[in-house]
Amino acid sequence: MSADVSPATRSVLGRGLAVLGTFTPDRPEQTLRAIAQASGLPSATAYRLVAELVGWGALERVARGRYRVGMRLWEIGSLAPVARGLRDAALPVLQDLCAVTGYPVHLVVLDGTHALFLERLAGHTRLELRSQVGKRLPLHASGPGKVLLAHAPPDVLDAVLAGGLPRVASGTITDPGRLTAALAEIRRTGHCLSREEMTDGAASVAAPVVGPAGEVLAGISVVVPSDTENLALLVPAVRMAATAVSRSLFTEWERPLTPDRGGGHTPGP
Amino acid sequence: MSADVSPATRSVLGRGLAVLGTFTPDRPEQTLRAIAQASGLPSATAYRLVAELVGWGALERVARGRYRVGMRLWEIGSLAPVARGLRDAALPVLQDLCAVTGYPVHLVVLDGTHALFLERLAGHTRLELRSQVGKRLPLHASGPGKVLLAHAPPDVLDAVLAGGLPRVASGTITDPGRLTAALAEIRRTGHCLSREEMTDGAASVAAPVVGPAGEVLAGISVVVPSDTENLALLVPAVRMAATAVSRSLFTEWERPLTPDRGGGHTPGP
Structure with missing residues (x-):
């Protein structure tokens, strides 16, 4: 850059x-x-x-x-709270999800107007994916990205729409109206199904990791071959994993104090 | 510091x-x-x-x-080769080792005169350990640390001995003669058994990840409760894991060019 x-x-x-x-x-x-x-x-x-x-x-x-x-x-860099708190809490659950499904799993957070991949467990799968730990990918073109976008402040969606929704794979949502409808559906159902939006040949099921105040902290996803029928059958496993991470975070997580979000912290001595 | x-x-x-x-x-x-x-x-x-x-x-x-x-x-920081090459190659194997043994596993590399913990999978174990991703711990006081020390250049051992072998837990080897003998035993057997050397209540089995030229690149360990009898029965699993990582690294790993090790690289265009 x-x-x-x-x-x-x-x-x-x-x-x-x-x-x-x-x-x-x-x-x-x-x-x-x-x-x-x-x-x-x-x-x-x-x-x-x-x-x-x-x-x-x-x-x-x-x-x-x-x-x-x-x-x-x-x-x-390993001292960053994303790497310590969230990743440490999520890792055992991600291991389980990867083991029981047999597919790659991802842990993704919002970073500005991008999806930042915090963790990826690939197991023994040979699916060729774009994901990589530490990599940023467009929000509109992945399952966990759309989960994060669905719960992001409106200015994030504005910025993503202003970016023109570039096509990344054959199924990428490039129409603003379709994207807005997909985000509403994610908020309504609590999960996200995607097919060939980031990578041709891959589909995913994603769900949000929710913090103590109901805020969405991260997205978790399982990636499967795109010809997998009845993708929705994987939803309960992914949501169970996301809620397990949420639960283990409740006592550990403290959000950064950013100017735009204020935070109710009072200065200490 | x-x-x-x-x-x-x-x-x-x-x-x-x-x-x-x-x-x-x-x-x-x-x-x-x-x-x-x-x-x-x-x-x-x-x-x-x-x-x-x-x-x-x-x-x-x-x-x-x-x-x-x-x-x-x-x-x-996630772009560092330790995080990419070695960790990416090791992670599926570490997942397996953690799953089949049910105990925490570690991936550790030599960093100067310390053991640097690159990865830790704790699974669901509640063993309280000192290890943490990105943390440096003394070489003489852990299984993978001793594995790395056993194969390190002589000046690393000299520096560690000059540091006085501080006691970290009840079983830490603090006598230079005993440490030297333990390192010789590691080189002879290809593995390392430790009890309460880093953490009271914990024991470990460690083995080296070996590179294409026979050099030791990392140590892998499984940590179990210190009252586990017949620790040696875990050795084959840990050595299998270490050799599996070695094998998957053969085509992916390139060592840094450091002044003291020279390396046979010829400058390209």
């Missing part, structure tokens, strides 16, 4: 973060030249910042002058 | 990274004051850097003036 602030106005720390931000699931390994281009920084600056990031362990150098994200950044 | 370089000589990026480095598994949420103290930075500097890290998404502000690691840092 290219920089949204001109390099000259960014601080040195901002430039260092811009270097880190050039690493994405589609570009996990990059040359110095690619890093400089994607961050909009002069080569000499990029070189100096990359050297400092390597020295600290945020990046590491691999063969052929390429760089990738280092173990130390993974360690610190 | 306190800073090892005087703040005045660190670059702005270095100071920002020092702020990130104050977050640890034992301190996942911190006040600004704690961040300033741990990083050795003046409060005003720490405040400015934290604000910039929050703006970018590396940190997020929670209630009561506390900060924690943000989702964006988790996303980028």
